[in-house]
Amino acid sequence: MKGMKALAAGTAIVVATFAGTVYAGETFDNVKAQGFVQCGVNTGLPGFSNIDDNGDWKGLDVDVCRAVAAAMFGDASKVKYTPLNAKERFTALQSGEIDVLSRNTTWTLSRDGSLGINFTGVTYYDGQGFLVKKSLGVKSAKDLGGASVCVQSGTTTELNLADYFRSQNLKFTPVTYDNADATAKAFDAGRCDALTSDQSQLYALRILLKDPSGSVVLPDVISKEPLGPSVRQGDDDWFNLVKWSLFAMVNGEDLGITSENIDDMKKNGSDKPDVKRFLGETGEFGKMLGVSDDWAYNIVKQVGNYGESFERNVGSGSNLKIERGLNALWSNGGLQYAPPVR
């Protein structure tokens, strides 16, 4: 792992040193030429990106990669996954090792402004919380003064943790590891009193513990964590495609189009103009993105709409059983909203 990190950092330096000027359109053309999308994902986080029993990558973040591939090549399986830990992820994107980073990464100003990357949207509205052993009898994060807290290094979580305890005027001891797995293991062993991360991750990590029911996620949410995919700056075509791949998933749900009924709709010809545009029957919306006009059809057909992906990976269809909450559609009181295809 350390080797990989050194390699990633080394690659970044070499690339920054020798690479020629990056022109607009380069990433888009490269991806098209090589025939697959290089996607950076989490090394293993149930519900977001994880390898299933058949050796296939599954998860909400993984579905974004698959949607991009479906839009570009008409085949959601044309993805090469690169598992990355939190520290490696940006370097991997900057150096061109991956084309899109879809790894439960929080959208922040400094990341948009100083890392040479752009976030393309929000896959999951999250917030940071704490996981504690029930036996401690802690009811709120405010009771955690003096506690040792396990946290993954190089994350916004690590910064929020320090901010929170500072603002509450409480002392804490950070115990940091560079991957979520080690963090969970240390928490399990009792190295720390609490584990902090995005709430979605806490639920995911909890099922990896020896005794999941012995731990509880505290109700406090101490930060805003909009998680989303990001791309390198300098290629607006590529930025657009990744952005609209996620929008297509959300729009699909908004229009009531699912992977199940999409063929029906296409065959029987929907009379709704927005569905027609979405399916590529009217207009040349795919061409505007530089791909074929059935791009959105391919996404929903092969990957599913946002709601399907959510329920399958983290919601009722998974063992995480996370409520839609903030991630419900805007029309259902949530925050998921996509600009229209027109």
Next chain:
Amino acid sequence: MSSDTSAHSQSQGIAPSKPPFWRNPRVHALFYQVVLLIGVFVFFGYIFHNTVVNLENQGITTGFGFLDQEAGFGIIQSLIAYTPASTYARTFAVGLLNTVLVSVVGIFLATIVGLIVGLARLSKNWLISRLAAVYIETFRNIPLLLQILFWYFAVLQALPSPRQSFSLGEVAFLNIRGIYLPEPVFESGFGVVFAAIALAVVIVAALAKWAHRRRMQTGQSFHTVWTSLAVLIALPGLAFAVMGAPLGWSLPSLQGFNFTGGITVIPELAALVIALTIYTASSIAEIVRSGILSVSHGQTEAASSLGLSTGKITRLVVLPQAMRVVIPPLTSQYLNLMKNSSLATAIGYPDLVNVFAGTTLNQTGQAVVIIAMTMSVYLTISLLISFFMNWYNRRSAFVEQ
């Protein structure tokens, strides 16, 4: 050649014409050196320029400006005052000092363990020498990273929780969060004790020098060790008693989630030091053995025929001569240990690579600057260790008559 030339010049009757300057070998040499130098400068200048341009094109900000910004994250162990409100420059210093701490402690312990095991390996006692051999062959041949992970995850994370700590007379505690030791608290008046200690050291140094000179002149030996010990204990002891025992202890006690007070040795540090010590000591043991074996047996025989005891033979005859063989490879081991300490990041010990080239890099995205700074730190520390060991080597080198 010279006679030819002189004959030639005589026949011509004029001084030989000097060859044109471009055929002068010294000019040649200088010319190529300058060309090479310019080439090197141009090459690195190009790389530097290109890096800056590319970083700019990719929209990545660079430079040292980030060092003044607030870090915003906590660090579990720091030898200097550090809070999340400190700057990134401070995280650099914290990481650097943590690296230095683990290196110094590791080098110190590995040298002692290595020396003992190396001597044990040469012991005439079959059991002792076999045990030493088993130790060396086991730990030298298992990758260091595995050993670190073993000590950390298998041994130290199996310790009980703070509420079920092992305790040593209720003053020292051991649990999964670390080793908790009582911390001395110096009260007013302890300065006098410090002064007494300093004075004792000066007296002992003078005593040793005097004893050495006397032996050189008269051959009479003096019980330096015992006398020194007496001085070192009596003088500060006296001061301590006179000043009314100005020393308190801060005992660790369980408060809330953790022990507070006293000195805490975090398990990450403990695992790293144990692994580095055991691993490096196995190599040092072999170096010590090779050094001792390089001293010819005749030296030992000669010494013992002079009536020296075994201990004295080892201390006064064998080890000094072994040192000149031991020092150069020992230097490499010290350098290795220091560099290997960067494996700390695997178990979350906050060393330079973990805190600065890891977390800080990730929070700021300043890969080029941070990696360059980190590399120069390791280079500098390595060169300092080399410099010191070379100096020591020259001092202890065998002077051939």
